[in-house]
Amino acid sequence: MQTLVTEVAAGFGVAIAPYCVRKLYSEGCHFIKLSDVLTQIPVLLQIKKADTNAAVNAFVEIALNAELSIEY
Numbered sequence: 838m839q840t841l842v843t844e845v846a847a848g849f850g851v852a853i854a855p856y857c858v859r860k861l862y863s864e865g866c867h868f869i870k871l872s873d874v875l876t877q878i879p880v881l882l883q884i885k886k887a888d889t890n891a892a893v894n895a896f897v898e899i900a901l902n903a904e905l906s907i908e909y
Contacts, residue, residue: 842866853878 838858845852846865859868882900884893 838854839861841852841854842858842861842863844850846863848865853871856870882897884897888894
């Protein structure tokens with residue numbers, strides 16, 4: 838999450854993150870609480886193409902298998 842905040846502070850865009858991220862202050866970031874949001878937000882999973890980390894690969898497999906059961 839710190840990387841996310843740092844990238845936003847560097848001007849790479851905006852992000853939607855859990856409320857607790859507001860404690861990771863970075864100069865240039867403004868945190869705005871969203872409420873009653875009905876808009877669907879796509880979730881992406883990014884990994885290195887040649888990742889050999891067993892924990893990462895297991896997480897990816899679980900995430901991909903759960904894709905259809907994730908409520909939109």
